[in-house]
Amino acid sequence: MQTASTNICERMGCSQELSEFKCGTVIGCHLCNKSICEISLLLNISWSTVSGIITKWKQLGTASTQPKSERDQCMLKHTVHRSPQMSAESIARPPNFM
Incomplete structure:
Protein backbone atom coordinates (compact mmCIF):
# COMPACT_ATOMS: atom_id res chain seq x y z
CA MET A 1 0.00 0.00 0.00
CA GLN A 2 1.35 3.41 -0.92
CA THR A 3 1.10 6.47 1.26
CA ALA A 4 -0.13 9.82 -0.01
CA SER A 5 3.40 11.27 0.02
CA THR A 6 4.67 8.39 -2.13
CA ASN A 7 1.89 8.96 -4.64
CA ILE A 8 2.66 12.68 -4.80
CA CYS A 9 6.36 11.98 -5.38
CA GLU A 10 5.54 9.60 -8.20
CA ARG A 11 3.18 12.08 -9.84
CA MET A 12 5.39 15.13 -9.31
CA GLY A 13 8.60 13.43 -10.38
CA CYS A 14 10.48 13.68 -7.09
CA SER A 15 14.01 12.33 -7.29
CA GLN A 16 14.16 8.83 -5.89
CA GLU A 17 16.89 6.26 -6.29
CA LEU A 18 15.80 3.09 -8.07
CA SER A 19 16.48 -0.28 -6.50
CA GLU A 20 19.17 -2.51 -8.00
CA PHE A 21 16.42 -4.92 -8.99
CA LYS A 22 14.57 -2.27 -11.01
CA CYS A 23 17.82 -1.12 -12.68
CA GLY A 24 18.56 -4.76 -13.52
CA THR A 25 15.08 -5.14 -14.94
CA VAL A 26 15.68 -2.12 -17.20
CA ILE A 27 18.96 -3.65 -18.43
CA GLY A 28 17.27 -7.03 -18.93
CA CYS A 29 14.52 -5.47 -21.02
CA HIS A 30 17.14 -3.59 -23.03
CA LEU A 31 19.02 -6.83 -23.70
CA CYS A 32 15.72 -8.37 -24.92
CA ASN A 33 15.56 -5.60 -27.55
CA LYS A 34 12.77 -3.61 -25.92
CA SER A 35 12.74 0.08 -26.86
CA ILE A 36 13.25 2.79 -24.25
CA CYS A 37 9.62 3.79 -24.65
CA GLU A 38 8.42 0.20 -24.13
CA ILE A 39 10.59 -0.20 -21.03
CA SER A 40 9.36 3.12 -19.66
CA LEU A 41 5.71 2.14 -20.07
CA LEU A 42 6.24 -1.41 -18.81
CA LEU A 43 8.05 -0.41 -15.60
CA ASN A 44 6.33 2.96 -15.03
CA ILE A 45 9.67 4.82 -15.06
CA SER A 46 10.32 8.03 -16.96
CA TRP A 47 11.88 7.79 -20.40
CA SER A 48 14.89 9.87 -19.32
CA THR A 49 15.55 7.60 -16.32
CA VAL A 50 15.47 4.49 -18.51
CA SER A 51 17.78 6.14 -21.01
CA GLY A 52 20.16 7.21 -18.23
CA ILE A 53 20.31 3.71 -16.75
CA ILE A 54 21.07 2.16 -20.15
CA THR A 55 23.71 4.80 -20.95
CA LYS A 56 25.37 4.34 -17.56
CA TRP A 57 25.36 0.57 -18.01
CA LYS A 58 26.95 0.85 -21.47
CA GLN A 59 29.67 3.25 -20.27
CA LEU A 60 30.49 1.77 -16.85
CA GLY A 61 29.32 -1.81 -17.17
CA THR A 62 27.09 -1.35 -14.12
CA ALA A 63 23.90 0.47 -13.28
CA SER A 64 24.48 0.58 -9.53
CA THR A 65 24.91 3.88 -7.72
Missing part, protein backbone atom coordinates in the same frame (compact mmCIF):
# COMPACT_ATOMS: atom_id res chain seq x y z
CA GLN A 66 28.50 5.02 -7.33
CA PRO A 67 29.86 5.77 -3.87
CA LYS A 68 29.80 9.47 -2.98
CA SER A 69 33.52 9.98 -3.50
CA GLU A 70 33.27 8.72 -7.09
CA ARG A 71 30.28 10.99 -7.77
CA ASP A 72 32.27 13.93 -6.41
CA GLN A 73 35.13 13.12 -8.77
CA CYS A 74 32.71 12.94 -11.71
CA MET A 75 31.22 16.32 -10.74
CA LEU A 76 34.70 17.82 -10.49
CA LYS A 77 35.62 16.48 -13.93
CA HIS A 78 32.38 17.89 -15.32
CA THR A 79 33.03 21.31 -13.76
CA VAL A 80 36.59 21.46 -15.09
CA HIS A 81 35.46 20.31 -18.53
CA ARG A 82 32.79 23.03 -18.70
CA SER A 83 35.09 25.86 -17.49
CA PRO A 84 38.75 24.93 -17.97
CA GLN A 85 39.93 28.48 -17.15
CA MET A 86 38.56 28.39 -13.58
CA SER A 87 41.17 28.41 -10.84
CA ALA A 88 41.44 25.50 -8.41
CA GLU A 89 40.51 27.84 -5.54
CA SER A 90 37.27 28.94 -7.20
CA ILE A 91 36.28 25.33 -7.93
CA ALA A 92 37.04 24.20 -4.36
CA ARG A 93 35.22 27.17 -2.76
CA PRO A 94 31.51 26.58 -2.08
CA PRO A 95 29.23 28.86 -4.10
CA ASN A 96 28.24 32.19 -2.55
CA PHE A 97 24.45 32.38 -2.66
CA MET A 98 24.14 35.81 -1.10
